[in-house]
Amino acid sequence: MSSTAGSGDNRAISPVIGVVLMVAIVVALASIFGAIALGFEDKLQEPAPAGAYERAYTASGEGNTDDRPFVVITHQFGQSADASNIRIQDDAGNSIYWEDVWTGGPVVKVGESVHIDGFGSDSVLNPICDAGQTYWIIWEDDDGDALTVQKWTVPRDPRLPPGSPSDSDGDGIPNWC
Numbered sequence: 001m002s003s004t005a006g007s008g009d010n011r012a013i014s015p016v017i018g019v020v021l022m023v024a025i026v027v028a029l030a031s032i033f034g035a036i037a038l039g040f041e042d043k044l045q046e047p048a049p050a051g052a053y054e055r056a057y058t059a060s061g062e063g064n065t066d067d068r069p070f071v072v073i074t075h076q077f078g079q080s081a082d083a084s085n086i087r088i089q090d091d092a093g094n095s096i097y098w099e100d101v102w103t104g105g106p107v108v109k110v111g112e113s114v115h116i117d118g119f120g121s122d123s124v125l126n127p128i129c130d131a132g133q134t135y136w137i138i139w140e141d142d143d144g145d146a147l148t149v150q151k152w153t154v155p156r157d158p159r160l161p162p163g164s165p166s167d168s169d170g171d172g173i174p175n176w177c
Contacts, residue, residue, distance in 0.1 A: 051078020051110075053137050055152045057128075059159050061117075061174075066166040068174065069128040069158035070117035073137065080109045085141065086149075088116060090125045091134040129177035131156045 054076040061067035083099035118127030133154040
């Protein structure tokens with residue numbers, strides 16, 4: 001006579017172990033995915049304000065102190081932005097924040113502008129001396145992550161008017177260039 005007593009009990013343990021293992025795997029996977037999702041939470045941030053900036057270049061420097069060539073950068077349309085988050089950088093890597101060269105309030109709104117010539121309040125930037133010099137308008141968040149909003153390249157060499165105090169040799173190129 002073969003002994004089959006108790007074999008029914010052994011088979012009943014097997015499904016219980018399977019259910020316990022399945023629950024443990026689901027809990028472990030949920031914990032892992034939860035940790036990953038929470039780990040990226042600090043990487044989620046507000047997007048850069050959308051907008052456009054117009055640049056008006058005056059190669060003759062007409063209307064500026066000592067006929068210095070300059071560019072006026074105007075926030076043409078789009079969202080307002082914190083003036084401490086927008087910076088202007090030249091091709092030498094020098095940069096200045098909008099709030100440091102602007103006489104407005106803490107928020108840059110449509111129609112507001114800065115005057116860039118490399119002198120005075122924006123003297124950290126190189127003065128405009130040659131066609132091909134490049135300037136970038138960069139939006140930077142509070143964590144230091146940056147996004148180039150616009151790039152501008154000087155389209156032509158400065159040409160100062162005859163008799164300009166900034167052109168001692170009369171060649172139309174500023175003395176400081």
